[in-house]
Amino acid sequence: xxxxxxxxxxxxxxxxxxxxxxxxxxxxxxxxxxxxxxxxxxxxxxxxxxxxxxxxxxxxxxxxxxxxxxxxxxxxxxxx
Numbered sequence: 001x002x003x004x005x006x007x008x009x010x011x012x013x014x015x016x017x018x019x020x021x022x023x024x025x026x027x028x029x030x031x032x033x034x035x036x037x038x039x040x041x042x043x044x045x046x047x048x049x050x051x052x053x054x055x056x057x058x059x060x061x062x063x064x065x066x067x068x069x070x071x072x073x074x075x076x077x078x079x080x
Contacts, residue, residue: 014042014069028067042069
């Protein structure tokens, strides 16, 4: 994660580490080019019965997360 973040100089990312909700563990990061796009809304949730806190759900053996980001095209103003 640190390597990709340092290599993609015109990019930012949305997402957190699944182990601590910050930097520890695997990410489901979404990288986007800041010269073309702006993040309007972003978040991460855990795929479990308690999605707003670090948790293991259903039959999983590990924490599972989902990261989302609403992006806005700086040129066209279209959001996706």
